[in-house]
Amino acid sequence: MMPLTKVQEGAKAILRVVDGGQELRGRLASLGLLPGTELEVIRNSGHGPFVIAVKGSRVVIGRGMASRMEVE
C-alpha cells in the first residue's frame, strides 16, 4: 500500500483506505471513490492537485487529500 500521491500518471490503482473523517469519506464516496474502487491517475505533476478517472468521470483531488488516500 502507498499513498495516492506516489502513483505515476497513467497508472491504475485500487483505493484501499481513506484516512479522514466522515465528511471526507462521504464526499469521496458520493463521487464513486470507495475502498475497493479502481481508479486511474490522469495527471500528477508532482505538485498541485491531482486528476483521476473513476467510474467514467474525471475528478480533481487536492494533493493534501491524495496523501491521505492509500492505494495499491
Add this chain to the structure above:
Amino acid sequence: MPGTLDKTITVAVAGNPNSGKTTIFNSLTGAHQHVGNYPGVTIEWKEGTVTRGDWSLKLFDLPGTYSLTAFSDEELVARDFLLNHKPDVVIDVVDASNLERNLFLTTELLEIGLPVVVVLNMADVARDRGLRIDTNLLARRLGVPVVSTVGNRGRGMDELIAMVTKVAIHGVSLPGPVDLCRKSSPAPQFLTRLEEGSGKVQVDYGELVEPYLARICALLPAEDASRWRAVKLLEQDPKVLEEINDPEVRREVSRIAEEFAAADPDQTPDTILAAKRYETIHALCDGTLSQVKENGPTISDRVDRWTMHPVWGVPIFLVLMYAAFTMTFGLGNPIMDLIDRGFTALGGFIDGFWPAGSASPLRSLLVDGIIGGVGGVLVFLPNIVLLFLAIAILEGTGYMARAAFVMDRFMSKVGLHGKSFIPLLIGFGCTVPAIMATRTLESRRDRLITIMVLPLMSCGARLPIYALMIPAFFPAKWHGPVLWIIYVTGIVLALVGARLLRATLFKGDNTPFVMELPPYRMPTVRSLLMQMWTRAKLYLRKAGTVILGAAIIMWFLTFYPKPPADYVVPAGFDKTTIAADTHFGELKDPVQIQSAELSYSIAGRVGRALEKVLKPVGFDWRVGTALVGALPAKELFVAQMGIVFAVGQADETSEVLRTRLRERYSPLVGFCIMLFTLISTPCIATFAITRQETGSLKWAVAQNLGLTTLAWIVAFLVYHGGLLLGLGGA
C-alpha cells in the same frame, strides 16, 4: 382562465452537478423563472412554472448534489426541501454518460419515498462515447419512469412534462422504500433478487445491516419512517438525529447506531452503507448499460493536456482571464460612460427648471439624490451584464473547473479555493460584480472569506483618488512605483487577511478539495443569455433598491441640516477663503456657501467628530468629512476634498486642489490618505451587495468594521513609522 390553475403540481428538479440539471430546468420553464437566494445561505434558488392544459407545474431547481449527506449547504438545502416540502414529483436528472455515479443520488431519492421520474440526460453524449443504455430495462428495474432527453436541444421535454403530470395525477406503482418501514407491509424485495417488472427496488444492505435498519425503523414514528432516514441514522448523521423530537427515541437510535459501528471495527458505517449502495447500482447497471465500442482519450482529455498543463496551464488561464476582463470592462466602460452622461444630462435638464444656484431642496433631492442615486446603480449594469456573460461562458464550457485546478496551487497557500481567483481579479474593476461572482464558489466558507477580503483589491473607483494625490505629493518618477505599492499593499493584505480568517473565524478542516472535472461542452446561446439575464435582474431588483435608498440617505447627510444665517464656520477652517468671524448669511461666493454648508451638515459634523480618531494617523477633519462624503462611491472623495478645501468643482486633475493639499499635508500623510481610502470601509454599494450575498447584515457590518480598523492600524503604523524615519509629518 383563472381558477383552473389551482391544479398545481410541485416538482423538485434534483441531480448531480454537471448533469445538465439547469439546462433541463431552463428548457422546461423558459423565461418563466425567478431567481432568489435560499434564506440564510448563499445558494441560488430558482423556481419556474410550466402550464399544460389545466395543470400548472411549479418547478424548483434544487442545488446540484452528489448525495444527500449533510456535508454542504447544497445538500442540506436539497434534502430539507425534499423532506419538508414533500414535492409531488421529483425529477432526477441523470447524466447518461456517467450512469453509475449518478444513480447514487437516485437510490437515495428512492429511499426518501417520493415519486421519482428519472431523466436520462445527454443521451447523445453517451451514444458518442459508445455507451448503450436499455431505458426500458432500467425503468423496470428502478420501478420508476425513465425519460431520455437532450437538454441543450430541448429534446424530450414534452415527454418529460407529460410523464411528470401523469405521475402526479395517477401515481406510479411506487416501490417499497416507504413500505419497508411500515410493520404491516409485505417483506421487501431487494434488487439483487429482484424479479424484473415487479416495480420494487431496494438497496440490499445485507444481512449485517438490515436488522439494525429494521430496529431503527421500528422506533421511528410512522409519519417520519423512511428507509432513507433509517440509513442516515445508522450513518450517524447529526442533522437527522436532531430532527427526532423524542429524546428517549433519540438515545435509543444513537445506541443502535453505535452498536452497529462496533459490529465491524474494520470499516466505518458510512463506508459499509455506501459500498452496499454501489453494489446495488452495479447490479442495476448489469445488462442495462453496455459499452458497445471502446473509446480512446476523449476530446476533453486532449484539450486538458494543454489547459491543465503544469507550465502552459497558467498562461492559458491568464489569457482567458484577460479576455474576460477586457470584455467586462473594455466593452462595458463606454456604455457606462454613455449611461453616466445620460444621467448627467438628465440632471442638467431638471436643474434647468430652477434659477441658477437655487438652494431648492426639491431640486437637490431630484438632481443630487435621486438621479445621482439611480444613475449610480444603473452605471454598473453594463459591467455586471457582461461579467455574468463571461462567467456563464467560463462555467458553461466547463473551463471554470480547469481554472480552479490551475489556480488552486497558489490559492490553497492562503487558504482559498482555486475559484476565488476570478472574483479577486474582477475586484480590480469593481467590487460589486466581483462579490456577485463569488457565487461560483461552492463552499460557504470559501465564499465568505473571499467576500470579506475582496474590497482590498483596489477597484477602479479608487483610481481617481490616487490620480489626484500621487502627483500632488510625489515627483514624476515616483508616480508609477507609488501606485504599484498601493495596489500591491491591497493584494498582500487581502491574501494575509484570507489566511488569518481561515485560521481564526473560519477555522476547522479545510473543505476537502474534490471537484468533478466535467467534459467540455458547447453551451447554447439561449442558456448563456438566460443565465446572464436572471442574475442581472437580481442585481437590479435587490441591489437597486438598497443602493438607491442608501444613496438618498447619504445625500441627506451631506446636505442637511442647513446652517442658520448667524452660523460661523468652525475654527480651523481655511482662513484664506473664509474669514473666521464671517456669518453664513454674509457669504456670497457659491463655493464658500457650499463648503460652509458641508461643514454644518451631518456628514461634516461626523467628519469633525472623527478628527479625534483620525489625528493619530495624521488626518484632520477635512479628510474625515471627505471620507464620510465618499461613502456612496469612493471616487466622490475627490469632489468632497474639493468642497472642504473650497476650491469649487474639483476632479482628479485639479492643480488648485493639489496645491492646497500640498500646503496642508506632507507626502507621508498623503500616502496614508491613499492607504486609508484603499483599505477602509468600501462604498455603500459594496455594503449592500455583501449584505445581500451573505444573506445577513452581520457580515456586511463585520466587513466594514474590520476593514476600517485594519485601515486605521495600517495608516497608524505607516504614519508613525514614517515619522520615526524622519519622513516628516503634517
